Amino acid sequence: MTSYDSRPSGDSGYTPLEEELVRAMHGFAGAADVPRFDTDRVVRRSRRKRATAMAGGAAAVLLAIGGGTALATSVTRGPEPLNATSAATTGDRNHTTVLLGLPGGHSAPIRLAGNDETLAKAALAKGGLKIGFVKAACDGKPGSVIAVSPHAPTVVHKGDTVTVTLCAG
Amino acid sequence: MLGLSTEGKPGADLGGAGSAEIDFHDFVAARSSALFRGAFVLTGDREAAEDLVQETLERAYRKWRTVVAQDAPDAYVRRIMVNLANDRWRRFRRVVVVEYQDTGDGAAPGDEYGRIDNRDQLIRALLCLPMRMRTVVVLRYFHDLSDAEIAADLKISPGTVRSQFARAMEKLRSQVPPLSGPSPRQLTEGRR
Known part of the structure; x- marks a missing residue:
């Protein structure tokens, strides 16, 4: 060649x-x-x-x-990407992934696993989503995202509200 | 820095802050932003780039004695990174879509700032390349490596580097309209 x-x-x-x-x-x-x-x-x-x-x-x-x-x-924090090395695709991390619907029937995942409030807010705002935060007791890192609703495979669209659950520590 | 390559068995640095750890700290402080920029060009997405660098640093830490024993620890860590990007291509690719839909909304296609448009389009075209080709292009133009160095980094033959590179440039050329301004030279040289 x-x-x-x-x-x-x-x-x-x-x-x-x-x-x-x-x-x-x-x-x-x-x-x-x-x-x-x-x-x-x-x-x-x-x-x-x-x-x-x-x-x-x-x-x-x-x-x-x-x-x-x-x-x-x-x-x-099992479902975190870095722990889920080989099996790491959508399945495990769905509950921390927002699936954003895009024009033309496509959708793009916004992965929030391991992010904190600021990062999550920025990532979701970029997709035109509204955000509500709630806290829940957990043993992980305080302030990190542990769940999001609605999450993948549900598709959300611009203007929708997403509830993010943060670890209260 | 090299002295710590003689440190004990893997178990030893599980114990606590040995000298290996201090040097690793220095390395991260000094080099992580450069690594991140490389990762960002490669993935096109801040979050994916951060993931990629994070994971690269973890690997580097686990092999830290090997890393510091290198003539160029920097290059060695970058090699870890590009190979990781190639291996985990699927994982990083999916995020790119988000970023690029986003900027697509922001910048009007017929923008008067033709040059910026061109660069924007070049980056888009770059991010549409298969990861292997993209890696070759990024190593060549962003990190300024030679074919031989790229071949060594990716553990492929220089011939493969050249063919990947040629195909990548063909694709970039076909996806990006001729550069608007100073392009007469490109028309002749571009085909080669």
């Missing part, structure tokens, strides 16, 4: 399309509001995953070490 001349080798050799593409990508990326990545959360989650991969006995050790909260969350 080398019949196409692959590409110019230096920046100077870019075609206008390529130059435009580079600018477009950088513009697009630069416009994004970068979230903060919480190292502790990363560390906690990767330990949790490692723990789930280990045998039960190892889990007990982890508990003793003080990963108690992490383990507890992994149990109560």
Whole structure:
């Protein structure tokens, strides 16, 4: 497949399309509001995953070490995307996913699992949805979305009201 | 930074904040926004990009000793990320639709700001490419990698990189109308 001349080798050799593409990508990326990545959360989650991969006995050790909260969350927040690795498609996470109906009979999922109130509000507002928040007791991370109603597979439309249940802690 | 590659067995860092953890913190503080921008170009969606970076960082943390033993930990982590994006393509693809329906509402197609329109359209076209092609394009133009580097990152042959790349550019060209302004050069060079 080398019949196409692959590409110019230096920046100077870019075609206008390529130059435009580079600018477009950088513009697009630069416009994004970068979230903060919480190292502790990363560390906690990767330990949790490692723990789930280990045998039960190892889990007990982890508990003793003080990963108690992490383990507890992994149990109560089962449907979270990162835990549901391979089986992770719609099924598990339906109750935290809003299915937004779009013109032309399409629909797009808005996944809220693991989001907090601000993120959920922003995501739903973007889809033109009205939002009501309620809180419910849970053992997960306080303030995180634990359920939404109506949720997938029910399709909602612009202007509809969606009720989001947040973890009260 | 490299010293910690000698740290003990996997169980050791389960215990508490070892030196590995400190360096990992530094890495996240310094590099996560760049990673995020790369993820954002790749997925086209903030939420999906955040997920992707989060998961990439988790993997990097689990293999942290391998990561810091690299000449270029940055590149290694980016490699984790693009491969993750390729593997989990379905998961990330579905979110893109939301984003793109949204911006579609916002920007009128016949906008007078032709250039912005063009870029917007280019991004759309890019996000319509199959993930593998898109990855190649993003690595080439956003991360400025050579064919050989891309091939190494994706564990495919340079020939495959070139063919994917050529097909991707064909598609972009066909989906984006000729650039309105300075395009005479493109007509000749564009076909190649």
